[in-house]
Amino acid sequence: MDQKTSERISNSVKFIVLLVCGILLMMPFIWMVSVGFDRTANITMPFPPRLIPETISSFNFGIVFENGRLIQSYINSGIVTTCSVFLQVSASLLAGYAFSKGTFKYKRLLFVLVLCTLMIPMEPRLIPLYTLFNSVGLLNSFWPLILPTVINGMLIFLCKQFFDQLPGTLREAAQIDGAGEFRIFFTVYLPLAGPIAATMVILSFIWSWNDFMWPLVVLNNQDLHTVPLYLASFSLENGTSLGGLTMALATVSILPIVVLYLFLQRYIIQSIALSGVKGE
Amino acid sequence: MVKGKISLNENGVEDTVNIHDDVETIKSKKRKAALTWYIFLLPSFLGILLFMVYPIVESFRLSFFRSNGTIETFIGFSNFQLVLTSKTFWNTVWNTFFIGFFQIFLTIPLGFIFASLINSIRRGQNFFKVVYFLPNVTSIVAAAMIFQFVLHPEMGVVNYALDAIGLPTSTWFSDPSTSKWGVILLAVWHWIGFVIIICLANLQAISPEMYEAAKIDGASGLQQWLFITIPNMSGTFAFLLITGWIGSLQRFNEVYVLGGPNGSPARSIQTMGAFIYERGFTGFEFGIASAATYIMFVIILIFTFINLKVSKMQL
Incomplete structure (x- = not known):
């Protein structure tokens, strides 16, 4: 057997192993969709499990949409995420740029302080933040979910790294023309920051969309629940009793994210890789 | 001047x-x-x-006060004493570390093997990347909801498949002795995509010249993997180890969905985060919860420091 054929065989073996494991990994999703379309799954789950339901029906999905709470939670998540992403990315771009190109006192010290925030988990901050927002009467509104996202050490760090790669000579040219620091930032550097801004938007979106513990603490009002909160409350109420309905709900809640992911997969995977590689 | x-x-x-x-x-x-x-x-x-x-x-x-948000009385170190002598708290510490340990030491090697396989095939690299990363983009809350059914002892697919190929089945979330393994399985499933993506990015950063030199010396594919790839990935493993532990020690979302704030069955999957949530926001014992967060914070700091030392990472 020459080298080429043996290489081809090992290549095919690897491909098949990856394919089988990939299908196993996708199995929960496949089953989720299948049960969601099963008319009888709310009484007893189909057993033995089958890929194609006996009676295919959109009954469960009909209930999910009729109920309306999922749609409401989508709108809520949409509002919170949009505002958070905008706030977080803008603040991080400004700070990252200043830490990269700025000359001012205590620059190093302040940057170390930013890096320190990376080590602080949410838990020790839960109660004081809760009483803080309670004292200004903002509990059960979206403000407590949006405002604290203004600071994100990881994004500032990524942003500084990016601006560090851009030459400082761009600044000097603009400075000679008499442009102020803000004008230099907005007209010279910001237009070049597209790639890192896209990465920041993606990361920020994922974090904000999936945020759970803090929203759970501040939002008691069901009408304000975000998608993860609604899913959790539904799941805790019903446990494993309403199989078909739960799976239909899970499908509808996951689907838009999956579609978005399939469209943007290259950028999303790049962003995740960047946050890991640079984190080293 | x-x-x-x-x-x-x-x-x-x-x-x-x-x-x-x-x-x-x-x-x-x-x-x-x-x-x-x-x-x-x-x-x-x-x-x-x-x-x-x-x-x-x-x-x-x-953490030095007895407080429910409105009335406060100074009580010194009592909260710390109460938490540190609480069996419930140490049980949550054990649960957190147990789940974290198996999640990390199963996912990193598995993810690395998958990443190496994906990196070495000629066609379909991008397809597999997309597929394997998919669980990670779905929220862990939705994933926990699905896994309740996937791992259901009587009607779940996993037990059915295990039974079909003649392997013993498990009671998963319905029994305190196996519920942690259910969480571990969910955590591995959810985290592996992240590990694969990070490993792939760093695998592709290893200079191809090293492999060429090894090939000239007659090293086999496996030898190249063992003696070039793995040593070159030590920084990546350290990064995954540290971020993995920091994430694991803060575990809350999935155990809350699966077992509520007290981690049922029988507190077997209650984590440190869930203990804090239970004390702080179902019991409104702000002082006790604050003391617990500080203890947890210190545990995370010490453990991260040990991880840094062990992996000899320079920050």
């Missing part, structure tokens, strides 16, 4: 009065410039002060 000197040379001796003015304006310009930079930092540092520094300090103060 330098510019002032230059203007002296240019303007000659007669303009000495102007030099003072120049120096003054340059100084004030510099001060103004520095001020501008602080405006750039203003939003972030307002955030740090209000949402980081203040809560950390306030939570430290609270």
Whole structure:
């Protein structure tokens, strides 16, 4: 057997192993969709499990949409995420740029302080933040979910790294023309920051969309629940009793994210890789 | 200052009065410039002060008080004593570490093997990347909801498949002795995509010249993997180990969905985060919860420090 054929065989073996494991990994999703379309799954789950339901029906999905709470939670998540992403990315771009190109006192010290925030988990901050927002009467509104996202050490760090790669000579040219620091930032550097801004938007979106513990603490009002909160409350109420309905709900809640992911997969995977590689 | 000197040379001796003015304006310009930079930092540092520094300090103060948010009494170290002697708390520490340990030491090797396989095939690399990363983009809350059914002891697919190929089945979430393994399985499934993506990015950064040199020396594919790839990935493993532990020690979302704030069945999957949530927001014992967060914070710091030492990572 020459080298080429043996290489081809090992290549095919690897491909098949990856394919089988990939299908196993996708199995929960496949089953989720299948049960969601099963008319009888709310009484007893189909057993033995089958890929194609006996009676295919959109009954469960009909209930999910009729109920309306999922749609409401989508709108809520949409509002919170949009505002958070905008706030977080803008603040991080400004700070990252200043830490990269700025000359001012205590620059190093302040940057170390930013890096320190990376080590602080949410838990020790839960109660004081809760009483803080309670004292200004903002509990059960979206403000407590949006405002604290203004600071994100990881994004500032990524942003500084990016601006560090851009030459400082761009600044000097603009400075000679008499442009102020803000004008230099907005007209010279910001237009070049597209790639890192896209990465920041993606990361920020994922974090904000999936945020759970803090929203759970501040939002008691069901009408304000975000998608993860609604899913959790539904799941805790019903446990494993309403199989078909739960799976239909899970499908509808996951689907838009999956579609978005399939469209943007290259950028999303790049962003995740960047946050890991640079984190080293 | 330098510019002032230059203007002296240019303007000659007669303009000495102007030099003072120049120096003054340059100084004030510099001060103004520095001020501008602080405006750039203003939003972030307002955030740090209000949402980081203040809560950390306030939570430290609270841990010495008995408090329900309105009435406070100073009680010294009692909260710490109560938490540190609480069997329930140490049980959550054990649960957190148990789940974290198996999640990390199953996912990193598995993810690395998958990443190596994906990296070595010629066609379909991108397809597999997309497929394997898919669980990670779905929220862990939705994933936990699905896994309740997937791992259901009577009607779940996993037990059916295990039974079909003649392997023993498990009671998963319905029994305290197996429920942690259900969480571990969910955590591995959810995290593996992240590990694969990070490993792939770093695998592709290893210089191909090393492999070529090894090939010339007659090293087999497996030998190259063992003696070039793995040593070159040690930084990546360290990164995954540290971020993995930091994430695991804060585990809350999935155990809350699967077992509620007290981690049922029988507190077998209650984590440190869930203990804090239970004490703070179902019992409104803010002092006890604050003391517990500080203990948890210290555990995370010590453990991260040990991880850094073990992996000899330079930060």
